[in-house]
Structures are given as structure tokens and as C-alpha cells.
Amino acid sequence: MKIASIFAVGLIGFCGAASLALAEDAHTIFAPGDIKWVEAPKVLPAGAQAAVLFGNPTKKGLFALRLKVPSGYAIPPHTHPGYEVVTILSGTAKFGMGKTADRSATKALAAGSFFALPPGTAHFVYFDDETVLQINTNGPWGIKYVNPADDPQKSQ
Known part of the structure; x- marks a missing residue:
């Protein structure tokens, strides 16, 4: 669970500042203008913003997290x-499968597109335009880079 604990440390401040529903049974409604974007966790490359809409990605249970890249x-x-x-809520994600990034092997996923991957499935993504995506799944959420040198936390 090293991945989860590394991610948890990066998200502690993030979750405190983000819009966060603390109770799993909380009544939660967000209009687009109500969403509070903050710097994404350091486990992701610099430049992304994130907003937790429901739950807590560092803990067991459902959560909804938006990323704006x-x-x-x-x-x-x-x-x-x-x-x-x-x-994908807006923009386009160029999604690819596998352990080696190959821009020519990606599929363009426009707004309204959806994907679901089983645990441990290697994938990568490029964004040519500002894009907003939403992750709805069960925590704890984490990310493990195929090449450890790609982990943004390693260069800090």
C-alpha cells in the first residue's frame, strides 16, 4: 500500500482546501460556479487543478474527483x-494503453466519452486542449508510474 500512503500524504492539504463532502450520506450539490479548484496533488505532473466533489480519495469508499488540465x-x-x-466533461483526452507512451497509438476521447479500467491496467494520456475529466470510483485512489523516473514526486 505504499502507493496509497504516498498519495494520501499528497492529498492531505488538497482535501482540506478542496470542496469536500465529509459524510458519505451527505446531500451534495454543485453548480459549475460552486466548484473550488486547487492545485492537484503532487503525484500528478505540475499544472493540473483538482476538486473533490464527494467523499475522500484517500479513504475507502466512493468519491468524485474532477481534474482540470x-x-x-x-x-x-x-x-x-x-x-x-x-x-471526459470538456475538451479531449488522447488516451493510450500500455507501458510505453506512444502518441500515435492514442484514441481521441471527446467530451461525453467514458472509460473504465481494471486495477493495474497500464495507460497514458495527452491533452492538446484544456480538458476537464471526472473520476468516480472507490478509494483509496493512487497512481504508480510504470517508469519510476516519471513520478513528479521523485524530481522534488
């Missing part, structure tokens, strides 16, 4: 310890 953003090949369930 700038034009030119990329996430190198990586895996997750649990299911990755994602909907």
Missing part, C-alpha cells in the same frame, strides 16, 4: 490500485 498536459504510463472510472 491545461493544453499540452500529459500523464506518462501509469496504473492505479483500484478501478479507474472516468468521464
